[in-house]
Amino acid sequence: GSDLSCFYKSAAPSCCSNGGKILVWYTDGSHWINMKPVLETMVDRGHRVTVLAPNTSMFVKSSEPSRFQSSFTFPCMSYFLQFLDSLVKSETLMKKLKEGNYNLLFADPIYPGSDLVADILGIPLVYSLRFSLANNWERLCGQLPAPPSFVPGAMSKLTDKMDFSGRLWNVLFYALQDVIMQNFVWRELDKYYSEVKGTSVSACKMMGNADFWLMRTYWDFDFPRPFLPNFKFVGGIHCRPAKALPKEMETFVQSSGDAGIVVFSLGSMVKNLTTEKANTIASAFAQIPQKVLWSYRGEKPKSLGSNTRIYDWIPQNDLLGHPKTKAFITHGGTNGIYEAIYHGVPMVGFPMFGDQPDNMVHMEAKGAAVTLKLNKMTAESLTDAVNTVINDVSYKENMMRLSRIHHDRPMSPQDEAVFWIEFTMRNKGAKHLRVQAHQLTWYQYHSLDVLTFILTAVLLLIFMIIKTCSFCFQRCCRRMRKAE
Structure with missing residues (x-):
């Protein structure tokens, strides 16, 4: 069984009349450093923030005072699925979460399961993400366009200015990482999610149900690329003006x-x-x-x-x-x-x-x-x-x-992140920004069925033209022979 405790003794938020209830999925290290300023701002704006964290978290400590209202803690296991086990298979924890009536789940997907829990609780999901390897999650789950001709795969060590060899490596890099992810990550998660849900589930499709993806990068650091309405680029959330030195x-x-x-x-x-x-x-x-x-x-x-x-x-x-x-x-x-x-x-x-x-x-x-x-x-x-x-x-x-x-942007990255989280809460999700690509198969997405139809029609037309010409030529030859 998991150890459940509410360890944050928070100060009351400055205004509470219109505040919502936000559940935060566990993350740690530099990922937490980026999420914490957003959460503190949410508290300032009257929201209640509850953090899910294991007892052994490096940055989220049960012994420290916090401005967040409460936190459920559970033991950190050796493997991430055991970590997830300690939550979704705990009747006590899940009962507490369902009784919490949360308005939104905020998560960094580096640790899996936030999408599964959001689905079980029936609440909107907002991701905070730097990137996934070869942008696998963003491309295949979030449907973010990534033409390999000018969008270098994350961790490929390529820029957007690629010659033929660079574009070749980028295509191979995407394909190789997708194969690895499918066989060593998604297959295992599909099995686990299906077991929990009691029906066949695609973990990637469930990840794609996220209402917003707050990407922790921006065009000062990254290269220009296509993006979707529910992808917002908010790099530099944690940055602040300098304070006086000791x-x-x-x-x-x-x-x-x-x-x-x-x-x-x-x-x-x-x-x-x-x-x-x-x-x-x-x-x-x-x-x-x-x-x-x-x-x-x-x-x-x-x-x-x-x-x-x-x-x-x-x-x-x-x-x-x-x-x-x-x-x-x-x-x-x-x-x-x-x-x-x-x-x-x-x-x-x-x-x-x-x-x-x-x-x-x-x-x-x-x-x-x-x-x-x-x-x-x-x-x-x-x-x-x-x-x-x-x-x-x-x-x-x-x-x-x-x-x-x-x-030089309309608002700071932190304010933008806060805006879109509150936007999702106000609208009880952001499905109106969800592209239809999520409903298409891979061959429909790339219009391969349409291209196949067009190619078949062209080949059939060419075949008919050849047959017609051949027939006409044979008739002409017969007439010429009779005339002789």
């Missing part, structure tokens, strides 16, 4: 003079480096005129220069927004990239895993970053990269252009 840190930053500072962080997932690599990085920093603030929890490198300070944690957004910041050295995570775009800071990237290599390809293509491979990096190559993005004005100019694009 006094000691501000003193160090100001000591940099006109040279300015460099901010270095490899994110929360990388705690330390090998001694050799840390010394290589430290010796590179010692050769640049800027002061360096390095977020690092490993052993202090022996080659560390006097211009470099190591911190267990740094206020990354506030440092990137500081007027003395000249460059950002990053692992290439989406959140850090968006903070750099928000504040207009060019980057040096050390992508290591996940979406990081693909992210840095995007930023290099837009002329705002230089990418290095961490395992092949030398002190000289790192020094050259930092000097390049600082001294070559094109990198700063390009990043400032992206920053202007980011800020």
Whole structure:
């Protein structure tokens, strides 16, 4: 059985007269960082927010005070279907959720099951999503158009400017990932969903029932592409104006003079480096005129220069927004990239895993970053990269252009996300924005049945013309023979 507890002791929302009740599907890490500001705004606007989270969540803690009204918690299992098991197969939890009379379920689909629960509860579903591998979920479930000739598959490391070999690889990449997803993900989910529902169910089709997809990207970072009415692009939700730095840190930053500072962080997932690599990085920093603030929890490198300070944690957004910041050295995570775009800071990237290599390809293509491979990096190559993005004005100019694009929209990404969530609640869904493509088979979607009919008709017409000409030719020949 699952452990159910309501652990958030929330402050009362500022206005409660027109508020709705929002159920939030569990997510963690950087995904939660993007959802939390939206939820806090929803609370400010009078809504009640209930978060579903496992006991072992990294970011959603039962011991912490929260502004969200309550949260149901359940143990985190080894496999995601066991995680889902602990909810949908718990009579106690499902009874509580049904009695909650929620108006909407808000979810990041990185953990499956939110669509199944929304269907069981009979409430609208809004997704918050960065991307899926090769955009499989968006293309096949959400029916988002993705012509492979100019829409690079997510994590393909391609840009929208592809030659023949690039387009060939993109087509193969889409096809390969679709086969993998079908055989190793969708097949298993179809079986599970069908077991829970008691009837044959396509998990992909159920995912496609989502009313809105709030995509955590935008045209400052991504490449232009076709989209649908129920897909909204809200990249940079978590970005904020910079706050004042701690006094000691501000003193160090100001000591940099006109040279300015460099901010270095490899994110929360990388705690330390090998001694050799840390010394290589430290010796590179010692050769640049800027002061360096390095977020690092490993052993202090022996080659560390006097211009470099190591911190267990740094206020990354506030440092990137500081007027003395000249460059950002990053692992290439989406959140850090968006903070750099928000504040207009060019980057040096050390992508290591996940979406990081693909992210840095995007930023290099837009002329705002230089990418290095961490395992092949030398002190000289790192020094050259930092000097390049600082001294070559094109990198700063390009990043400032992206920053202007980011800020120049009708409303902030957070306000837009909130608007569409409330829109869905007001209208009890958004099925009027659902394209008819969801009702078509794959061959109907690509008009293969129509093309087959036209081709058959043309071939039949050609056949009839040939037969008619042949018949006429034979008659003429017979007459000529008789005339002779």
